[in-house]
Amino acid sequence: MATCAKLDIYEQMYLIRAFEERIAELFTRGELFGTTHPCIGQEATAVGVVTALEPTDVVTSTHRGHGHFLAWTGDVKGLMAEIMGRATGVCAGRGGSQHLYAENFYTNGITGGMGAVGTGMALAEKQQESGNIVCSFIGDGALAQGILHEAMNMASLWNAPILYALENNLYAMSTHVRDTLAGGIVPRADALGIESATVESEDVFEIIEASEKAVEYVRENCRPYLLELRTYRFCGHSINDERAYRTREEEDEWRKRDPLALLAGALDGADRREIEGRCQARIERAIAAARKAPVQDLGDIGKGLWKS
Amino acid sequence: MEKLTVGRAIAAGLRKKLADDPTVYLLGEDICDPYGGAFRITRGLSSEFPGRLINVPISEAGTVAVTTGMALRGLRPVVEMMFGDFIALAADQLINHAAKFSWMYNGAVSVPLVVRAPMGGRRGYGPTHSQSLERMLLSTPGLRIVAPTPRHDAAALIGAAIDDPNPVVFIEGKLLYAAEQATVSEHYDIAHTHPPYPAAVLNNAAGEQPNVTVVTYGPMLPIVEEAMTATFNEDEVACEILAPSEIAPLDTALIGESVARTGRLIVAEEGPRSWGWAAEVVARVVERWGDRLVARPVRVTGRDLPLPTARPLEDHVLPGVETVRGAVEKVMLQ
Ligand SMILES: Cc1ncc(C[n+]2csc(CCOP(=O)(O)OP(=O)(O)O)c2C)c(N)n1
Ligand SMILES: [Mg+2]
Numbered sequence: 001m002a003t004c005a006k007l008d009i010y011e012q013m014y015l016i017r018a019f020e021e022r023i024a025e026l027f028t029r030g031e032l033f034g035t036t037h038p039c040i041g042q043e044a045t046a047v048g049v050v051t052a053l054e055p056t057d058v059v060t061s062t063h064r065g066h067g068h069f070l071a072w073t074g075d076v077k078g079l080m081a082e083i084m085g086r087a088t089g090v091c092a093g094r095g096g097s098q099h100l101y102a103e104n105f106y107t108n109g110i111t112g113g114m115g116a117v118g119t120g121m122a123l124a125e126k127q128q129e130s131g132n133i134v135c136s137f138i139g140d141g142a143l144a145q146g147i148l149h150e151a152m153n154m155a156s157l158w159n160a161p162i163l164y165a166l167e168n169n170l171y172a173m174s175t176h177v178r179d180t181l182a183g184g185i186v187p188r189a190d191a192l193g194i195e196s197a198t199v200e201s202e203d204v205f206e207i208i209e210a211s212e213k214a215v216e217y218v219r220e221n222c223r224p225y226l227l228e229l230r231t232y233r234f235c236g237h238s239i240n241d242e243r244a245y246r247t248r249e250e251e252d253e254w255r256k257r258d259p260l261a262l263l264a265g266a267l268d269g270a271d272r273r274e275i276e277g278r279c280q281a282r283i284e285r286a287i288a289a290a291r292k293a294p295v296q297d298l299g300d301i302g303k304g305l306w307k308s
Numbered sequence: 309m310e311k312l313t314v315g316r317a318i319a320a321g322l323r324k325k326l327a328d329d330p331t332v333y334l335l336g337e338d339i340c341d342p343y344g345g346a347f348r349i350t351r352g353l354s355s356e357f358p359g360r361l362i363n364v365p366i367s368e369a370g371t372v373a374v375t376t377g378m379a380l381r382g383l384r385p386v387v388e389m390m391f392g393d394f395i396a397l398a399a400d401q402l403i404n405h406a407a408k409f410s411w412m413y414n415g416a417v418s419v420p421l422v423v424r425a426p427m428g429g430r431r432g433y434g435p436t437h438s439q440s441l442e443r444m445l446l447s448t449p450g451l452r453i454v455a456p457t458p459r460h461d462a463a464a465l466i467g468a469a470i471d472d473p474n475p476v477v478f479i480e481g482k483l484l485y486a487a488e489q490a491t492v493s494e495h496y497d498i499a500h501t502h503p504p505y506p507a508a509v510l511n512n513a514a515g516e517q518p519n520v521t522v523v524t525y526g527p528m529l530p531i532v533e534e535a536m537t538a539t540f541n542e543d544e545v546a547c548e549i550l551a552p553s554e555i556a557p558l559d560t561a562l563i564g565e566s567v568a569r570t571g572r573l574i575v576a577e578e579g580p581r582s583w584g585w586a587a588e589v590v591a592r593v594v595e596r597w598g599d600r601l602v603a604r605p606v607r608v609t610g611r612d613l614p615l616p617t618a619r620p621l622e623d624h625v626l627p628g629v630e631t632v633r634g635a636v637e638k639v640m641l642q
Binding site: 090091092101110116118120122125128147150303304305307 | 333362364365367369370371373374375376377378379380381385400401404405408409410411412413414415416417418449450452473474
């Protein structure tokens with residue numbers, strides 16, 4: 001891999017990590033309202049999969065969508081303002097952390113729901129011969145939702161060009177995947193006639209390679225594909241989570257496989273520091289801008305409810 | 309000439325949109341030929357428009373989710389729920405997905421989705437195939453609920469729903485499929501307001517002041533008409549019947565204006581009594597035009613019971629012509 005690509009990937013991953021850590025701080029200081037689901041530890045799956053997509057493709061994501069959003073758009077200001085509830089946020093503060101929109105990028109807070117909506121999006125892209133595919137990020141917990149199975153069944157029947165990018169971080173909130181998932185993940189895809197693969201790696205470039213293969217398969221064959229990505233969130237499920245359901249030893253084992261640290265180790269120190277400084281400055285500028293920005297004018301609160 | 313029923317009118321509207329707009333797709337269980345849907349509404353269309361109708365697995369939630377995605381990305385899908393009762397399976401897709409996207413993304417997207425839902429009883433289908441479940445969706449901002457009657461142009465209404473950039477649940481009274489669609493009547497002057505989802509305004513007073521305003525929608529209209537015709541002939545009570553086709557969001561101005569003239573209000577719906585559409589209409593009228601009322605408003609509704617299958621039992625639970633006449637008596641006596 002060329003050094004410039006490595007630096008670029010590192011910058012994207014570091015931006016997500018630093019962003020999420022800063023969000024957690026803002027919550028602790030009482031500056032944010034509600035909750036949020038950080039993706040600390042899962043930066044490689046977000047950046048890896050998004051790197052394999054074309055800019056005209058379509059992405060759907062979940063409650064844990066900041067990483068996907070930043071990898072897709074790089075819009076730190078829009079995301080920060082959204083989480084801070086400002087009119088300058090990508091959804092003017094209406095959606096907040098879990099309900100994000102950017103061009104060709106959609107998230108919602110209902111577990112599994114967007115995998116099904118994404119399936120329909122893929123059918124629309126196919127029908128209109130756009131050549132675009134859809135990538136729907138889902139979690140291991142979403143596999144317990146019937147809606148996802150209904151949609152994957154249709155995706156296979158009707159040849160939907162969709163990549164289900166399943167981030168298996170072993171947990172759905174406090175519940176381990178072994179307590180919620182009977183059988184296996186790949187056998188589920190097999191039963192539906194959907195191609196699949198599992199990537200167990202903290203190396204973002206291996207994730208990119210597997211994602212590129214999957215994306216190419218989806219685009220060339222106009223068929224669905226399930227890519228299981230083994231990963232781990234180092235943080236709690238949401239802001240209020242002491243992680244009492246797992247041991248610090250387990251976390252330490254996974255910390256040794258931190259995808260960001262792994263990539264950082266392969267870079268020149270000066271390059272790294274420059275990237276990190278740039279990311280931090282972007283985040284601070286976004287916070288400063290959001291602090292100064294107004295909330296949406298209450299007179300506009302009904303806009304967009306009914307389209308004409 | 310074959311009589312134009314509401315069912316045929318809906319089919320004609322679907323055919324016209326399929327012909328005019330290549331982004332229109334119809335999805336539903338068993339809707340393709342030779343079956344043509346549980347109520348045969350789409351019969352012939354899959355042969356006429358190859359590839360545009362899709363038989364779906366028995367996955368109501370999945371179908372509404374997938375069509376919501378199609379609608380977000382440039383198509384105009386129309387879903388047929390085999391029975392409206394099954395809309396309960398797709399509640400999350402309608403409430404937390406289709407109805408939310410436009411507003412929660414600050415107006416950046418549209419969801420031009422139509423879900424057709426055959427609702428209502430009186431066909432002996434029992435507790436899970438006869439309900440009027442539109443009531444579960446009425447309080448969902450962002451979801452439009454439209455219900456044709458025989459006094460509406462159902463072809464135009466389904467066409468408007470398909471053209472609508474907002475998600476629309478289209479309530480088709482099962483009993484209306486075979487009812488003749490006629491916008492002229494020997495008993496009533498019929499006018500329409502508010503396109504593209506007009507309210508039908510029926511008057512039997514022929515230029516005179518009506519005594520009572522009766523508000524209803526969908527499959528209750530023929531029953532209300534029958535009752536009010538009898539009441540006019542036997543008791544000389546003249547009425548103005550208002551049947552909005554857009555039942556949510558509801559424009560109350562027309563109703564208030566009528567009540568201001570008649571001073572009396574009856575609201576009729578087939579669904580159970582509690583927490584219903586009729587209750588909302590009464591509340592709005594009382595809040596804004598209460599001082600114009602000369603009598604307490606009366607609701608005509610089903611009972612707060614599941615719908616039984618046996619005909620005499622179902623007749624007991626659902627409001628009929630006599631129930632409406634009883635309401636007129638009540639409102640006129642005060
Ligand atoms: C339908 C639904 N049920 C429950 C929740 C609450 N909830 C939010 S995230 C979550 C866990 C999801 O787990 P997973 O899919 O593995 O994603 P992860 O949080 O691990 O990224 C739950 C139960 C929800 N948002 N939606
Ligand atoms: Mg998980």
